[in-house]
Amino acid sequence: MRDATRQTVVWEALRAVLAERAAAAGTGSLDIVDAGGGTGGFAVPLAGLGHRVTVVDPSPDALAALERRAAEAGVQVKGLQGDVTDLGELLPPGCADVVLCHCTLEHVDDPAGALAAIGRVLRDDGVISVIAANSVAAALHRALAGRFDEASRVLGEPGGRWGDRDPMPRRFTREELVGLLTAAGFTVGDVHGVRIFTDIVPSMLAESDPGALIALERAAASHPVFRDIATQLHVIGRKRRPAGD
Ligand SMILES: C[S@@+](CC[C@H](N)C(=O)[O-])C[C@H]1O[C@@H](n2cnc3c(N)ncnc32)[C@H](O)[C@@H]1O
Structure with a gap:
């Protein structure tokens, strides 16, 4: 149930971002980096949509599972072992249209450094998608x-x-996440709440009408009050162009 909610709310926001970015780039096939992409829960479906996806993750076990998952799905995903803060040493500057950093910022030693590193591998106007636990x-x-x-x-x-x-x-609180992204050179756009009611209603009730619960989650995801009590916050940002460009 939690996964279904996360999938619905996050993928709806992601699909809109990818469509917009693809239209701006004039191509249906984007360069996507999944920082802390783990076993490929996002990376493999994105590759299935025709994008070129690279996962950067420090865990060799996760990268091995990613390889198996990609093979089973019949897609190619490049796996690189490393820390998100070292993205600049693993990938060339400006190589990505979109960088995902989902459920990873909580685990890195230096979140501000990680976001700065992500900014360096993004093209101008490139998009960052961050999901993080809400305090x-x-x-x-x-x-x-x-x-x-x-x-x-x-x-x-x-x-x-x-x-x-x-x-x-x-x-992180929403204010902390928005502050970190802004300081790292991103213009923050939509912020969605993921798993607002799913994690607070008794599971018996959650399972009694999952479709209606997902519809409620979708309706509340951008609500200015309910969004802020969600288990996770999903923030979309755009890399700011350097002044004078
Ligand atoms: C909870 S999993 C999230 C996986 C995936 N992003 C998702 O949303 O399904 C967290 C991932 O972050 C990775 N991770 C932990 N510290 C990291 C770091 N410093 N840089 C990059 N990835 C890291 C872990 O190995 C793990 O695969």
Whole structure:
């Protein structure tokens, strides 16, 4: 159910971005880099749509699984082992129309450095798609689980973690994500909330009418209040052209 919601809301936004970017570039086949692309959950379907996709990920296991998944789907995806912060050493400047950084910024040591590195491999007007864990949602979820101290800690601690046993290394508020992207040279466009209700309604209710729940998630994804309590935030940004261009 969580995956279905993520797929629906994220892919609708991605499809619109890809169509717009393809029209601007005058080609249906874009150069896409998936930074922290893991086993290819996005990369393989994107290659299936005819795009040239490169995954950069530090995990050899993930890259091996990506290779198998691509082979099963009958598509080619290039896998490069490395850190998103080192993208500039792995790929030439300005080589990508679109860079995905989905559920990865939470794990990198230097999110600002990672976004700067992404900016360098993007063409002018290239698009970045970032999905990251929302600390506001983590506070809500801990409170709903009766973990009130942990909810307070999420709100008070930089990085939005609820304690030492929290498996998530870092979370962001919408303001923090928008601030990071802006400082790294991106103009921030749409921000969508992903998994707003799916993670807070009892699973029995979520499973009783999944189609209606997905429709609700879609309707609330851009809502200025509900968006900000989503488990994940999906931010689309465009690389700003250097002044004077
Ligand atoms: C939760 S998975 C997300 C996979 C994929 N992007 C998705 O949305 O399905 C996080 C991925 O980030 C990768 N990762 C962790 N630290 C990274 C870093 N510093 N640079 C690039 N990727 C990293 C992990 O190996 C893992 O594949």
